[in-house]
Amino acid sequence: MNYKKQEIKKGINLHTIKTDKFKTNLLAVFLTMPLTRETVTIQSLIPAVLTRGSKNMKTADEISKSLEEMYGADFDCGIDKMGDNQVLKFYLEVLDNNYLPENKDLLNEAIDKLFDIIFNPLVDNDEFKEEYVNSEKEKLRQIIEGKIDNKASYAYIRCLEEMYKDKPYGLYKYGYVEDLDDIDSKKLYKAYKDVINNCKMDIFISGQIPEDINKSIEQKLQNINEREAKYIVNEKEENKKQDEKIIKEEMDVAQGKLVMGLNVDVNTKEARYVALVYNAIFGGIPTSKLFQNVREKASLAYTASSSYLRQKNNIFVKCGIEIENYEKAVKIIKEQLEDMKKGNFTDEDIESAKNNIIAVVKCIPDEQDTSITYYFGQELSKFKMEFDEYSENIQKVTKQQIVDLAQNVYIDTIYFLKGVTNGDN
Amino acid sequence: MEIIENSKVKEKVYVEKVENGLTIMVIPKKNIQKKYVIFGTHFGSLDNEFVMPNNNEKIKIPDGVAHFLEHKMFEQENGTNSLDTLSSLGVDANAYTTNDHTAYLFEATDNFYEALDELMDYVQHPYFTDENVEKEKGIIAQEIRMYDDQPSWQVYMNAMQCMYNNSAIKIDIAGTVESINKINKEVLYNCYNTFYHPSNMVMVLCGDFVPEEIIKEVKNRLINKELQGEIKRIYPEEPNEIKQKEITVNMEVSNPLYVIGFKDIPKCKNIVKKHIAIKILLDIIIGESSKLFKDLYEKGDILNAPDLDYEFSDEYAHILISGQAREPKIIYNKIKEEIENIKNEGINKEDFERIKKKIYGNYITEYNSISNIARNFLADYLKGINEFDYIEEYPQVTLEYTTQILKEVFNEEKMVLSVVKGK
Numbered sequence: 001m002n003y004k005k006q007e008i009k010k011g012i013n014l015h016t017i018k019t020d021k022f023k024t025n026l027l028a029v030f031l032t033m034p035l036t037r038e039t040v041t042i043q044s045l046i047p048a049v050l051t052r053g054s055k056n057m058k059t060a061d062e063i064s065k066s067l068e069e070m071y072g073a074d075f076d077c078g079i080d081k082m083g084d085n086q087v088l089k090f091y092l093e094v095l096d097n098n099y100l101p102e103n104k105d106l107l108n109e110a111i112d113k114l115f116d117i118i119f120n121p122l123v124d125n126d127e128f129k130e131e132y133v134n135s136e137k138e139k140l141r142q143i144i145e146g147k148i149d150n151k152a153s154y155a156y157i158r159c160l161e162e163m164y165k166d167k168p169y170g171l172y173k174y175g176y177v178e179d180l181d182d183i184d185s186k187k188l189y190k191a192y193k194d195v196i197n198n199c200k201m202d203i204f205i206s207g208q209i210p211e212d213i214n215k216s217i218e219q220k221l222q223n224i225n226e227r228e229a230k231y232i233v234n235e236k237e238e239n240k241k242q243d244e245k246i247i248k249e250e251m252d253v254a255q256g257k258l259v260m261g262l263n264v265d266v267n268t269k270e271a272r273y274v275a276l277v278y279n280a281i282f283g284g285i286p287t288s289k290l291f292q293n294v295r296e297k298a299s300l301a302y303t304a305s306s307s308y309l310r311q312k313n314n315i316f317v318k319c320g321i322e323i324e325n326y327e328k329a330v331k332i333i334k335e336q337l338e339d340m341k342k343g344n345f346t347d348e349d350i351e352s353a354k355n356n357i358i359a360v361v362k363c364i365p366d367e368q369d370t371s372i373t374y375y376f377g378q379e380l381s382k383f384k385m386e387f388d389e390y391s392e393n394i395q396k397v398t399k400q401q402i403v404d405l406a407q408n409v410y411i412d413t414i415y416f417l418k419g420v421t422n423g424d425n
Numbered sequence: 426m427e428i429i430e431n432s433k434v435k436e437k438v439y440v441e442k443v444e445n446g447l448t449i450m451v452i453p454k455k456n457i458q459k460k461y462v463i464f465g466t467h468f469g470s471l472d473n474e475f476v477m478p479n480n481n482e483k484i485k486i487p488d489g490v491a492h493f494l495e496h497k498m499f500e501q502e503n504g505t506n507s508l509d510t511l512s513s514l515g516v517d518a519n520a521y522t523t524n525d526h527t528a529y530l531f532e533a534t535d536n537f538y539e540a541l542d543e544l545m546d547y548v549q550h551p552y553f554t555d556e557n558v559e560k561e562k563g564i565i566a567q568e569i570r571m572y573d574d575q576p577s578w579q580v581y582m583n584a585m586q587c588m589y590n591n592s593a594i595k596i597d598i599a600g601t602v603e604s605i606n607k608i609n610k611e612v613l614y615n616c617y618n619t620f621y622h623p624s625n626m627v628m629v630l631c632g633d634f635v636p637e638e639i640i641k642e643v644k645n646r647l648i649n650k651e652l653q654g655e656i657k658r659i660y661p662e663e664p665n666e667i668k669q670k671e672i673t674v675n676m677e678v679s680n681p682l683y684v685i686g687f688k689d690i691p692k693c694k695n696i697v698k699k700h701i702a703i704k705i706l707l708d709i710i711i712g713e714s715s716k717l718f719k720d721l722y723e724k725g726d727i728l729n730a731p732d733l734d735y736e737f738s739d740e741y742a743h744i745l746i747s748g749q750a751r752e753p754k755i756i757y758n759k760i761k762e763e764i765e766n767i768k769n770e771g772i773n774k775e776d777f778e779r780i781k782k783k784i785y786g787n788y789i790t791e792y793n794s795i796s797n798i799a800r801n802f803l804a805d806y807l808k809g810i811n812e813f814d815y816i817e818e819y820p821q822v823t824l825e826y827t828t829q830i831l832k833e834v835f836n837e838e839k840m841v842l843s844v845v846k847g848k
Contacts, residue, residue: 020456021454021456021457022793023434023790023792023793024790024793059719060719060722061713061714061715061718061719064712064713064714065714067783068714068779068780068782068783069779069782070782070786071783071785071786071789072782072784072786072787072790073786074786074790093790094786095786095789095790098435099434099789101433101785131723135722135725139725139728142679142680142728145679145680146678146679146680146749147679148677148678148679149679149680149682150575151574251677252676252677253574253677254570254573254574255570255571285512286509286512287509287512287513295564296506299560299561299562299563299564299567300563300567301564302564302565302567302568302571303567303571320570320571321567322567322570348513351513352512352514352515354515355513355514355515355516355535355536356515356517358515358534359515359517359533359534359535360517362458362459362534363458363459363532363534366458366794367793367794368793
C-alpha cells in the first residue's frame, strides 16, 4: 500500500493513501482533542453547526446543492471517542475524475468545499449564527436522549459508564443534556476556536492523488497556525483486578441485553496480538466458545459474542437472552473464561482464530474508509506497522502466551438490561 | 458465455448458463485482496404456497420456512457445521433471507478453493433431523425477540401492515414464535427439493478472477441433478388499494419513528427506468436540498434527512420515506402538500438535472465494494434485471417521463403512515 505521512505544520499531518482500486477519492479531516467532562458536549455540537453554513455556502441547502452538482459528493461528519480523546470527523467522498461524464477536477473542488465547511464558518461578530446554534442544540438534545432507542447499544454504553465511572472513557461521546442550556453562540465559537487552534489535526486522502498534493494542501491551510497538539496518546491501560460489579436495570424490553466488561491485565509488547487471538477463541468468531456454548449448545441466544477493545485493553461480551435465563447465561460465560485459563482449546482453535484475524487485516486496503481508520488508529497510539508485519505478529502467538494472558482476564462489570417486573421479585 | 461490458463504470460481467439451469456470473476486479462468492436461490418469505414440480402436489407452508431453512443448511451429516468449517479457514461466511431470495456467501483472502468446496458442498447437501430442527427453534425465537425490541423494524413492518391486505410481505421474514414451532424436517426437505434446484439458483463471484477458469471450477463442483420443470408459485391476490391509513404503536423510544409509504402496482414493464425516476422524485420532494426538508429542519420538525427507498418484486412495490420526527403527522401532511404543489407547478428543471447528476454518482460509487457488486447483481438478477441497466437506462429518464411517474405513483389514496412513539 502506498501510505505516506507528511507534516504540513507542527501538529498538522497529511496522510495520503495512493490507490487506483476505487471509483472515488475519499477525504477525511479529524480534529482530536482530549475527552473531558467540561468540553464533551460543547465540542460535539461543533460539526453540526459547521454543516449549517460557511462563509461561501451560507445555508445547509446551498451546501447540499453544491455537493449534488459534484455528482453527489457524499459529505458526512460525526463524533467519535478514541481512547481518552474526542474526535470530530469530517468526510467527503467524490467520484474520481476518470469516471466523470465530463472533464473536470473534482478532487481539488472537493478539498476546497470540505475545508470551507471546517475552516471558514459563517461567523458574525465572534459568534456563530444564533439560529443555527439553537436549532442544533435542540437536535443534539434529541440525539442524546435517543441513546435509549437501540437497546443493545444502550446496554453497552451503560456498561462503559459503570466501568469507567468518573473517567474520560466513561463519558458519552455526544455529551449531556444538562450542559446544553449554558451553551450560546459566543461560547460555542470560542470552543470552536480552541479546537481549531489547539487540536491534533489529521487530513487523509485516499485515491488517485496528484504528486503535488502536499503543496496544494499547505497552500490551502496557510491561515491555520502550527500548534503543540494536545491529545492523549493511546497507550495500554493499567487494568488492575477489582471486585466484580453487577448492575441490573429495567426498561421496557422483550429480550434481556447482557453486557460483560472484562479487564485484561497484561501489558507486554505482544499483549495486543495475544489478546486478539484470545478474544477470537473466546467469543470473536463463530467457532468460538461463546457462540458454540451459549448459542449452539444451550440455544440461549441468537447473538453471543465478544470483542477486544485495544485502546483500553478490555474485552466486552454481548448477549441477547430471555430475562429468566440470566443466571444460566452468566454461568456458561464464566465457565468459558475458566476453560480459557485451563488451556481447554485446541491447536485448530488457535489456527482458526489467527486465520480470521489475518483475513480481516488483509482486507483493510479493500475499503477506503477502513484503511483511513487503520492508519488513524496507529497515529493516535504512536504505533506504526504495515499489514504484513501485523499478520506476522499474529502468526507468532503461542498457546502458552494465550493461557498466560487468560490468568489475567478479570470480570470488571456485569450489566443486565431487563424487562420491567411487577411486584417484588 | 456472454460478456456484458459497461464503459461508464468500466466493468464487465461474464454470464454462463449451465446445462442444469444454474446461472453463474463473474465480475472480475483486479488488485482486490478479497474474493466474494454468493450463491442464491429464488426462495424467500413470500413463497408460502406452491406446487412441487416432482409430484405436482400443492403445499402451503408455515411462515418463516425460507429463513429457518437458511439457518439449517449449515449443519452437515458428519456432525460438522459449515459455518465453523469456513470460519476455521479464516473465511468470513454468512447467509441471509429476504422476501424473494435466500443467499449463502463468503469472502476470502486465503484458502479460497477450500472455501468454495465447502460452500458448494453444504448448499447442495441438506441434512435435517428432528433433533437439529428442534434445537434451532430456540435460537430463531431469540432472533425474533431481538427484532421485537427494534423500533425501526417494528415501524417498518407496520407500514407493510398498512399497505397490504393479503400479501405475505406483511409477515416478518423470520415468521413468528408460533409459526416456526410448526416447522419440521419434512417441510424443510419439501422446500429444499423444490427451490434449491440449479434452475432456480444463481451464483455471483466478484474479485480477482480469470472468468473462464473460475466458471470451470464452479462447474466441477456441481452435483448432478435431473432437470426440473417450472415451480408454480401461488400468491394471494393483492388488491391495488391500501389496507389501512395509519398504525401507531408505543415502545420505549425518545423521539417518534415514522415510515410513510406509497403503495405501488408491481410488474411494471420498465422497472429500472421507473426506479430511477422514483429516486429522483424522492430527492426532489424531500431530499437534503429540497425546500420542504429545509423548512422542516429549520422549524425543528425533523431530526435528519429521511431515508428514501423503493422496494419491489413481482408481488409488491412500494416507496418508503422513513426517519425520526417530533410529530410524524406533520411530516406526512407536508409531504402530501408538497407533492400536490410539484404536480401543479411542474418539476423544476434545474433541480431535476442536479439530482440526476447526484444519482449518477451514487450508481458509480456502488462499484467500490465487491460485496455490494455481488449482492446487487444477485438480487437484481432474481428480479430479472441486469445491474448495469441502471447506468444504461439513466440517460433515458427525462423530465417528461419523471413527471408522468409522479402523477402515477405519488397519490394520496395510496399513502400510509406508520409510527412508533414513546409511552
